[in-house]
Amino acid sequence: MSKLEARDVNLFFGAHQALKNISLQMEKHTVTALIGPSGCGKSTFLRLFNRMNDLHNDMRLSGTILVDNKNIYQRSADVDALRKKVGMVFQKPNPFPKSIFENVAYGLRINGVRNKNYIEERVTRSLQQASLWDDVKDNLNRPALQLSYGQQQRLCIARALAVEPSVLLMDEPTSALDPASASTIEELIYELKIKYTIVVVTHNMQQAARVSDRTAFFYLGELVEYDETKIIFTHPTHQRTQNYVTGRFG
Amino acid sequence: MSKKLMQAVMFTLFRLLSLMVVCILFSIVGFIAYRGLAVLRPQFITGLPENGMTEGGIFPAIVGTLCLMTGSLLIAFPVGLLSGIYVSEFAPDNRLKRFIQIMTNSLAGTPSIIFGLFGMALFVNQLGFGDSILAGSLTLAILVLPVIIRSTEESLNAVNPAIRQASYALGATRWQTVYRALLPLALPDILSGLLVSFSRVSGETAPILFTVAAYYLPRMPSSVYDQVMALPYHLYVLSTSGTDPEATRSMAYGTALLLILIVLFFNVLTVLVRRLLSKYVNIK
Ligand SMILES: Nc1ncnc2c1ncn2[C@@H]1O[C@H](COP(=O)(O)OP(=O)(O)OP(=O)(O)O)[C@@H](O)[C@H]1O
Ligand SMILES: [Mg+2]
Numbered sequence: 001m002s003k004l005e006a007r008d009v010n011l012f013f014g015a016h017q018a019l020k021n022i023s024l025q026m027e028k029h030t031v032t033a034l035i036g037p038s039g040c041g042k043s044t045f046l047r048l049f050n051r052m053n054d055l056h057n058d059m060r061l062s063g064t065i066l067v068d069n070k071n072i073y074q075r076s077a078d079v080d081a082l083r084k085k086v087g088m089v090f091q092k093p094n095p096f097p098k099s100i101f102e103n104v105a106y107g108l109r110i111n112g113v114r115n116k117n118y119i120e121e122r123v124t125r126s127l128q129q130a131s132l133w134d135d136v137k138d139n140l141n142r143p144a145l146q147l148s149y150g151q152q153q154r155l156c157i158a159r160a161l162a163v164e165p166s167v168l169l170m171d172e173p174t175s176a177l178d179p180a181s182a183s184t185i186e187e188l189i190y191e192l193k194i195k196y197t198i199v200v201v202t203h204n205m206q207q208a209a210r211v212s213d214r215t216a217f218f219y220l221g222e223l224v225e226y227d228e229t230k231i232i233f234t235h236p237t238h239q240r241t242q243n244y245v246t247g248r249f250g
Numbered sequence: 251m252s253k254k255l256m257q258a259v260m261f262t263l264f265r266l267l268s269l270m271v272v273c274i275l276f277s278i279v280g281f282i283a284y285r286g287l288a289v290l291r292p293q294f295i296t297g298l299p300e301n302g303m304t305e306g307g308i309f310p311a312i313v314g315t316l317c318l319m320t321g322s323l324l325i326a327f328p329v330g331l332l333s334g335i336y337v338s339e340f341a342p343d344n345r346l347k348r349f350i351q352i353m354t355n356s357l358a359g360t361p362s363i364i365f366g367l368f369g370m371a372l373f374v375n376q377l378g379f380g381d382s383i384l385a386g387s388l389t390l391a392i393l394v395l396p397v398i399i400r401s402t403e404e405s406l407n408a409v410n411p412a413i414r415q416a417s418y419a420l421g422a423t424r425w426q427t428v429y430r431a432l433l434p435l436a437l438p439d440i441l442s443g444l445l446v447s448f449s450r451v452s453g454e455t456a457p458i459l460f461t462v463a464a465y466y467l468p469r470m471p472s473s474v475y476d477q478v479m480a481l482p483y484h485l486y487v488l489s490t491s492g493t494d495p496e497a498t499r500s501m502a503y504g505t506a507l508l509l510i511l512i513v514l515f516f517n518v519l520t521v522l523v524r525r526l527l528s529k530y531v532n533i534k
Contacts, residue, residue, distance in 0.1 A: 052415065083421035090415065090416070094412035097435065159416075160420070206421060
């Protein structure tokens, strides 16, 4: 049984079709990279799995999206519960203008967790998992916005991990960061896949090759090719994939 | 003309123009202060009007205006805040929402005498509140409601959308997102909107003319069903239709000055609260 699955998905924003007939399965504890030229639908596809596209009211969808074999778009589905299970990290770090501690505790608090010890434990653990603990342990009450960009992004990862999701969606998580911060996060992704199923959108081919197990290549809303990362980067089936990963267009 | 020279000329022009605006403002306030300061003694502030309002103080009018400000904002703030939140965060983005927005805008631009007539018809007569603080406050509340709704809506919209997304992505409900993530950030701006309403309420004459304001009533209100005197109406009475407008001219300036001081006080208060709040928001 796969962890995440899309079946015959078509998605429209108004009259514009952003995703065309996409079917794809992602296994538990793997990292899947979504690659393709700008505007091909990577972010839209990623945001299907935590229903963040719902925020646009001209969105129409057909097909089925399964998380843990459950259709997350059926009428009775609980969107808030889904988003606790499927965490997200955005392209630009977007911490709340609160303290470091309160940022990580946010997800717990909105879940009604009151136990102070438990909250502290989860905050500590999440910061450790996001390799931010050593940077901030001296003062968790500092405003999050005082952290560097790279640290802020790790804080956002910690914030997502605090509610104990099983899936982590990352939309170009390193594209706004300096190379050193980016490689810290890459290492993090590699470690996190032991516990989580990760989907990461990236424009950086080396990054996709380094961190992912499987890679999906999108072009103009279509899924051109989906295979083991090694194969996609060495001998893909489609000429278009070949051209893209070798940098001949895109 | 060279680009640099052009820029210098334009900048000087702008600077002169803005200086002019400031000068006009200062001369208005200065003129009123100059004419009014002499009468602004403690007895004027705490005393009752005497001798056909040609002597004594304006205490009942001060109390009346404070009652109306408090009353109308107790009604308008919660209603306006919740409506603004609804329009900004909950209402589906459809025709109905746009209709509400257009109606709110036109309501904000409606002449205040219309509100006065409406308040008289509904609160004074239909609901039988009579000329009273209640009827006046309700009328003033309706007058400033659109301002509060708009400022709430705009303050929430001005919050970085990434914050909203971050909150939703963690599984927060709409209300949790509003309450925990957006409101703390929007609050300083919402407060500024509240201040504008406060100043507006303190100075409006037309809406209270038929709903609460008393020509002469030298005692304190004992319930919300009482009439009161109010500063702007008293000002009007003193300078045009009093027993002796010439004799009360300086009292009129004193009243005007006090009205300006009240508005100024709330301005300063809001700036302080705003500053305190933004500091708190950025840390907690
Ligand atoms: N809310 C929206 N309304 C209308 N069209 C949209 C909306 N969001 C995305 N689109 C369109 O859908 C297509 C896919 O967008 P998407 O953001 O998924 O691309 P992407 O592959 O993530 O691009 P990038 O690499 O630049 O982030 C684009 O053509 C975009 O213009
Ligand atoms: Mg994108």
